[in-house]
Amino acid sequence: MKEKFIITLDQGTTSSRAIVFDHAGKIISMASREHRQIYPQPGWVEHDPEEIWQNQKDVLNEAIEKGGISLEEILAIGIANQRETVVLWDKNTGKPVYNAIVWQCRRTADMCGELKKDGLEETIHQKTGLVIDAYFSGTKIRWILDNVPGAREAAEKGNILAGTIDTWLIWKLTGGKVHATDFSNASRTMLFNICDLTWDKDILELLQIPASILPEPKSSSSLFGFVGKSVLGREIPIASAVGDQQASLFGQACFEPGMAKNTYGTGCFMLANTGREAVFSKNKLLTTIAWGVGNRVDYALEGSVFIAGAAIQWLRDGLKIIQTARQCDELAEKVTDTHGVYFVPAFVGMGTPYWDMYARGAILGLTGGVTREHIARAALEAIAYQVKDLVECMKEDACCDIRSLKVDGGASVSSIMMQFQADILDAKVIRPRVVETTAMGAAFMAGLQTGMWQNLGDITRIWEQERVFTPTMNTDDARRLYDGWKKAVGRSLEWIDR
Numbered sequence: 001m002k003e004k005f006i007i008t009l010d011q012g013t014t015s016s017r018a019i020v021f022d023h024a025g026k027i028i029s030m031a032s033r034e035h036r037q038i039y040p041q042p043g044w045v046e047h048d049p050e051e052i053w054q055n056q057k058d059v060l061n062e063a064i065e066k067g068g069i070s071l072e073e074i075l076a077i078g079i080a081n082q083r084e085t086v087v088l089w090d091k092n093t094g095k096p097v098y099n100a101i102v103w104q105c106r107r108t109a110d111m112c113g114e115l116k117k118d119g120l121e122e123t124i125h126q127k128t129g130l131v132i133d134a135y136f137s138g139t140k141i142r143w144i145l146d147n148v149p150g151a152r153e154a155a156e157k158g159n160i161l162a163g164t165i166d167t168w169l170i171w172k173l174t175g176g177k178v179h180a181t182d183f184s185n186a187s188r189t190m191l192f193n194i195c196d197l198t199w200d201k202d203i204l205e206l207l208q209i210p211a212s213i214l215p216e217p218k219s220s221s222s223l224f225g226f227v228g229k230s231v232l233g234r235e236i237p238i239a240s241a242v243g244d245q246q247a248s249l250f251g252q253a254c255f256e257p258g259m260a261k262n263t264y265g266t267g268c269f270m271l272a273n274t275g276r277e278a279v280f281s282k283n284k285l286l287t288t289i290a291w292g293v294g295n296r297v298d299y300a301l302e303g304s305v306f307i308a309g310a311a312i313q314w315l316r317d318g319l320k321i322i323q324t325a326r327q328c329d330e331l332a333e334k335v336t337d338t339h340g341v342y343f344v345p346a347f348v349g350m351g352t353p354y355w356d357m358y359a360r361g362a363i364l365g366l367t368g369g370v371t372r373e374h375i376a377r378a379a380l381e382a383i384a385y386q387v388k389d390l391v392e393c394m395k396e397d398a399c400c401d402i403r404s405l406k407v408d409g410g411a412s413v414s415s416i417m418m419q420f421q422a423d424i425l426d427a428k429v430i431r432p433r434v435v436e437t438t439a440m441g442a443a444f445m446a447g448l449q450t451g452m453w454q455n456l457g458d459i460t461r462i463w464e465q466e467r468v469f470t471p472t473m474n475t476d477d478a479r480r481l482y483d484g485w486k487k488a489v490g491r492s493l494e495w496i497d498r
Contacts, residue, residue: 004075006446007063008439009056011081011165012244013102013266014313016055018063019439023452025462027436029067031059038099043106043348046099049087052165053172057231064232071234077173077227078240078446080247080438081165083188086137088144088151088213089168091161094176098148100165101140104267104306104348108139109357113498115139120206127203129187129194129278129287131355135304137164138190142207155213162213164188166241170224173238178225181215183297184246187289192217194278194289197297219292220246221445240445244438245269246290249300251441252406252432253463255456260394260402262387263438264411266313267351268305270390272402273298283393284353293448301397303352303390307361308383309411311345315379321372329414332377340365342488343378350493353393360495364488380417381424385485388424404428408437415469423473424482433464 005028010017016035020028033055038046064074084103089096101107112132115124121132130136141162145152154160161171167181186192186199191209193200199214218224224238242250245263249271252261257275262268273290278299280287290300309325316322322331346359363375391402404427412418412435422429434440447453471478 002073004452005067005069005073006076006078006443006452007060007074008078008080008442008446009060009169010244010439010442011052011056011079011169013082013085013104016052016059017439018056018059019436019443020063020067020069021440021443025434025440027434028069029063031062031066033059041107045102045105045348047085047102049089049096049100049168052100053169056169061232071232071236074236075452076237076239076446076450078242078442079166079169079238080242080244080442081169081185083164083185083243083245084135084137084140085165086140086162087165087168088141088160088162090154091159091176094172097151097154097160098144101144103135105140106134106348106357108134108143109349111139111142112357124190124203125280127193127200128190129280130190131284131286132190133355134357135306135351136188136190138203138207138209141209145209155210158212160213161215163215166243167215170238170241173227173231174225175228175230179215180224180241181217182220182222182241183217183289183292184220184243185241186217188243194287194299219294219297221291221293221449223449237450239449240442242291242442242445245271245302246288246300247441247445248408248438249273249290249441250444251437251439252408253460254406255460261406261408261437262390264308264383264407264409266308266310268308268383268386270303270387270394271300272394273300275299279397281393281397283396284355285393285397286352291445293445301394303393305383305386305390306349306351307345307347308386309409310347311343311379311382312411314345314347315376322376325410328376328379329416331373332380332416335371335373335377338378338381339370339374340367341370341374341378342484343375343382344488344492345379345382346492350489352390354489354493356493358496358498359493362488362492364491380414381420383411384417384421384424385482387421388482391425391427402427404430406430406432408432408435418469419472422469422471424478426471426475426478429469430465431467431469433466
């Protein structure tokens with residue numbers, strides 16, 4: 001009997017990847033391709049949906065070829081995706097009516113400000129678990145309907161479809177046969193009632209969004225349809241779809257309430273499992289659906305940092321003081337501290353716990369002795385400080401006392417940053433053997449749906465740690481450094497005049 005494999009399409013903010021997993025959770029092959037970041041105006045961020053689709057299709061075929069596997073050996077495909085990024089397209093032609101508006105985009109900040117002025121924060125929080133912010137998909141959809149000529153008229157006639165990137169990929173993969181999303185992605189739109197598991201009619205009416213353009217919400221581990229023969233030459237089931245951060249929580253085997261993980265990607269996202277109960281935060285954490293598996297829906301508390309690995313990318317592509325991400329570590333390792341420098345990477349505002357759409361980035365504490373080595377180290381430390389912000393919120397919410405944190409994502413390979421993270425948290429930081437936990441989580445869900453794995457116990461046994469970072473810094477020094485971070489953040493808040 002031939003071995004079977006699961007392929008995850010991991011569609012992220014900066015690249016599209018395909019990863020082939022075997023029954024032991026081992027990566028057999030991987031392919032990746034970056035896509036353009038489009039910045040039409042300051043604070044605006046877009047992607048080309050057609051480019052994402054083409055890249056995702058190309059890397060899928062490339063990963064299969066690299067892995068030396070046949071189509072008959074592919075049991076199922078899972079999808080993990082950047083979450084709040086949204087696309088609207090013509091359902092007859094399949095062509096997007098506008099570029100995808102990315103989760104980082106701030107163009108609807110004023111629209112969100114008006115919703116807050118109208119006193120809708122608590123209503124939306126209780127229905128969706130979210131704060132009112134331009135981060136989420138709802139106001140992005142409204143912007144496209146209001147600003148793209150003919151879009152609203154076409155939507156009201158039933159000719160427009162909308163969705164997050166998972167929905168777009170499912171529609172394209174199935175040849176336009178399936179318009180669906182999963183509960184985790186739906187919960188990131190600011191349009192979905194996370195208790196009723198339905199699109200909220202009151203919010204849709206408030207934002208003037210026709211319900212007919214929205215996808216069918218389903219459990220994350222579900223049959224979403226079949227990849228059309230025109231894509232691979234054989235129909236293959238799409239057996240999972242899940243937002244990337246929830247996928248990572250699943251891939252880290254955080255199945256019990258109180259278990260937490262942090263992903264260091266373009267942004268930084270910490271999720272703590274709260275089980276079957278939707279816990280509403282008093283400290284501006286987000287309440288979100290973790291996943292739907294079988295007949296069960298689990299919830300999580302989430303802290304969101306908008307700029308993490310993107311700060312390293314900026315040092316490379318914007319400031320040009322490094323050529324590779326690894327070089328940032330190499331520079332940082334040449335100095336013992338930042339020489340008093342703090343880097344606040346608020347390029348698109350600040351997320352949890354500040355939720356300031358008008359904050360902007362700053363490098364503070366500059367003196368004549370500061371070198372690029374110090375700035376590189378400050379960039380790494382800034383990521384760790386932002387995670388510390390999230391942990392403090394979770395402690396205050398009495399959700400969980402995080403004494404150990406599972407980590408993953410591209411920047412988690414930075415050992416110097418992981419050690420500083422452990423020091424500033426005064427907690428163990430646990431890095432898994434396979435850091436591709438987002439893709440692994442989607443693969444696990446697809447495998448549960450199709451029989452590759454039988455239960456959560458099978459998955460827990462697959463997960464392995466690679467290294468544990470334990471705190472070594474004096475707690476008084478850690479507190480002093482963190483106080484400096486809070487002071488620096490205060491300088492960057494409300495920088496843009498409203």
